Amino acid sequence: MAAVADNRPARLVVLISGRGRNLDAILRAIDAGTLHAEVVLVASNRIRAEGLQKARLAGLNVVSISPKEFADRESYDAALAKRIAAAQPDWIVLAGFMRVLSDAFVARFAGRIVNIHPSLLPKYKGLHTHQRALDAGDAEHGASVHFVTPTLDDGPVIRQGRIRITEQDTADSLADRVMAQIEQRLYAAALDDLVSGRVVWQDDGVYRDGRRQTQPLVTDYD
Numbered sequence: 001m002a003a004v005a006d007n008r009p010a011r012l013v014v015l016i017s018g019r020g021r022n023l024d025a026i027l028r029a030i031d032a033g034t035l036h037a038e039v040v041l042v043a044s045n046r047i048r049a050e051g052l053q054k055a056r057l058a059g060l061n062v063v064s065i066s067p068k069e070f071a072d073r074e075s076y077d078a079a080l081a082k083r084i085a086a087a088q089p090d091w092i093v094l095a096g097f098m099r100v101l102s103d104a105f106v107a108r109f110a111g112r113i114v115n116i117h118p119s120l121l122p123k124y125k126g127l128h129t130h131q132r133a134l135d136a137g138d139a140e141h142g143a144s145v146h147f148v149t150p151t152l153d154d155g156p157v158i159r160q161g162r163i164r165i166t167e168q169d170t171a172d173s174l175a176d177r178v179m180a181q182i183e184q185r186l187y188a189a190a191l192d193d194l195v196s197g198r199v200v201w202q203d204d205g206v207y208r209d210g211r212r213q214t215q216p217l218v219t220d221y222d
Helices: 023-031 049-055 073-085 103-108 131-133 169-197
Strands: 010-016 037-044 062-064 093-095 113-117 139-145 157-164 199-202 205-208 217-220
Touching: 010 023, 010 169, 023 037, 023 049, 023 169, 037 049, 037 073, 037 093, 073 103, 093 169, 131 139, 131 169, 139 169, 157 169, 157 199, 169 199
Parallel strands: 010 037, 010 093, 037 062, 093 113, 157 217
Antiparallel strands: 113 139, 139 157, 199 205
16 A cells, blocks of 8 residues: 555554553654554453543544454454445554454455564464573564464564673663663654655565665664
């Protein structure tokens, strides 16, 4: 998807499962005028997700849909997709949404779903990324914003941010630093790439400023 043709703010649906820290960062970027977008819906799979209350206090439309009310993943995803489609989003933003989406869901919104993952993809897809980086003795760690495809954490990467790992780091401290130093800055920057049309995903790859992006843009956040 390219930039919104009539220069209106891009319509974002943000999916969360927890505290909504990346949602906060996106809202701050919108308020600051550095992201030409509006959050038209915040949805969660957890009824008591802390981020939902933050969204309500910000005056946003909010919905929580519990998987416990559905027989299987496919029926849950169909209900979630129906509610999201009603909001007419330009982009669906996974911001700490701790569910793997079904192939049918991804196909319905193909090319319009983005996610932030706490590793320098293609390293450490899935869970426990911070401990895995420490166990491997990596000198650097970070986060990646990528397009979502049916394969977990495998879509084309838009942007990455990285920091140095220190001798004092634990999995918890590294997770905190990645969130505070990288994720809360990186996601808004990547979304701005998309809503402005500077980055587009075509059949043969991701293009930045009209040129095929052979490697994702990487920013050092130390």
